[in-house]
Amino acid sequence: xxxxxxxxxxxxxxxxxxAKEIAKRIEYKPINEIDDVNKFFDRSNCESLEDYxxxxxxxxxxxxxxxxxxxxxxxxxxxxxxxxxxxYESRYAPFYSxxxxxxxxDVIDAINSxxxxxxxxxxxxxxxxxxxxRHDHANVKAVADLAVEFxxxxxxxxxxxxEYNFLPSLYKDSFTKISDAGVNITIHAGEGDGVHSIQxxxxxxxxxxxxxxxxxxxxxxxxxxxxxxxxxLKEQIPLEICITSxxxxxxxxxxxxxxxxxxxxxxxxxxxxxxxxxxxxTNVLKELEMAKLTGIKNPLELIKYSASDSFLN
Ligand SMILES: [Zn+2]
Numbered sequence: 001x002x003x004x005x006x007x008x009x010x011x012x013x014x015x016x017x018x019a020k021e022i023a024k025r026i027e028y029k030p031i032n033e034i035d036d037v038n039k040f041f042d043r044s045n046c047e048s049l050e051d052y053x054x055x056x057x058x059x060x061x062x063x064x065x066x067x068x069x070x071x072x073x074x075x076x077x078x079x080x081x082x083x084x085x086x087x088y089e090s091r092y093a094p095f096y097s098x099x100x101x102x103x104x105x106d107v108i109d110a111i112n113s114x115x116x117x118x119x120x121x122x123x124x125x126x127x128x129x130x131x132x133x134r135h136d137h138a139n140v141k142a143v144a145d146l147a148v149e150f151x152x153x154x155x156x157x158x159x160x161x162x163e164y165n166f167l168p169s170l171y172k173d174s175f176t177k178i179s180d181a182g183v184n185i186t187i188h189a190g191e192g193d194g195v196h197s198i199q200x201x202x203x204x205x206x207x208x209x210x211x212x213x214x215x216x217x218x219x220x221x222x223x224x225x226x227x228x229x230x231x232x233l234k235e236q237i238p239l240e241i242c243i244t245s246x247x248x249x250x251x252x253x254x255x256x257x258x259x260x261x262x263x264x265x266x267x268x269x270x271x272x273x274x275x276x277x278x279x280x281x282t283n284v285l286k287e288l289e290m291a292k293l294t295g296i297k298n299p300l301e302l303i304k305y306s307a308s309d310s311f312l313n
Contacts, residue, residue, distance in 0.1 A: 063096065158210060211241065
């Protein structure tokens with residue numbers, strides 16, 4: 001059987017042991033001074049999105065050399081493989097790791113080198129989606145240019161960061177350029193912002209939607225569908241669902257409130273994903289259990305490899 005993960009952030013998935021090891025190596029104080037690294041990063045009870053995002057400043061601080069990035073990418077793919085995944089799509093905002101000694105393409109090469117090593121050892125196929133940070137105009141533009149220039153080294157383009165007030169259409173020119181270059185697009189939408197953000201993502205060339213759970217707001221009480229939901233269902237646009245992450249960013253109070261099972265029953269193209277394994281202290285196996293709790297009988301179906309959904313082919 002072949003299984004896939006479509007939505008997982010490289011800087012959100014470090015092993016706690018590796019965070020500690022690298023922190024020691026580079027003498028990174030905020031982590032060196034604490035005992036329980038898992039607890040330090042765990043944002044399952046965080047009060048705000050700011051609190052959640054603060055954790056990333058620390059993982060990114062550990063991703064500033066070729067070797068460290070390579071190790072983190074290798075381990076991410078290896079851990080996915082150990083959870084039964086054969087096709088792993090990882091994403092990262094490359095400019096977070098650019099510094100005096102590391103160029104944007106060095107960052108991409110370091111990640112791909114780690115992925116290749118995991119492929120050689122474990123057979124898992126991995127690929128990198130570049131993320132532009134949508135609250136930073138110059139960043140999105142620069143990442144889009146990078147994606148076009150090095151399109152043979154990557155598998156896709158995404159925009160991440162705060163959705164509200166930062167619709168994809170702000171970057172219409174970049175998305176057009178990306179589409180014209182033949183680079184696959186997925187866009188975070190329908191998590192921090194509503195149905196209109198999903199429609200806006202589709203209008204800007206998204207072949208998949210990151211999260212997209214709020215498409216449920218376009219499903220009426222009698223299960224009739226609004227225009228966007230109707231399109232997503234008919235065209236079977238993949239929704240990259242991340243249950244635990246949605247609960248940790250306070251979209252839903254608990255797993256039983258999550259709409260994944262309803263979307264699944266209505267026939268939407270649902271996949272199950274991990275988003276940020278370290279901050280949400282989750283992994284593929286835990287997400288499968290979460291899906292089961294929502295009432296989905298055979299959650300393995302939600303990670304089954306689909307050539308039409310994957311950017312890896
Ligand atoms: Zn995400």
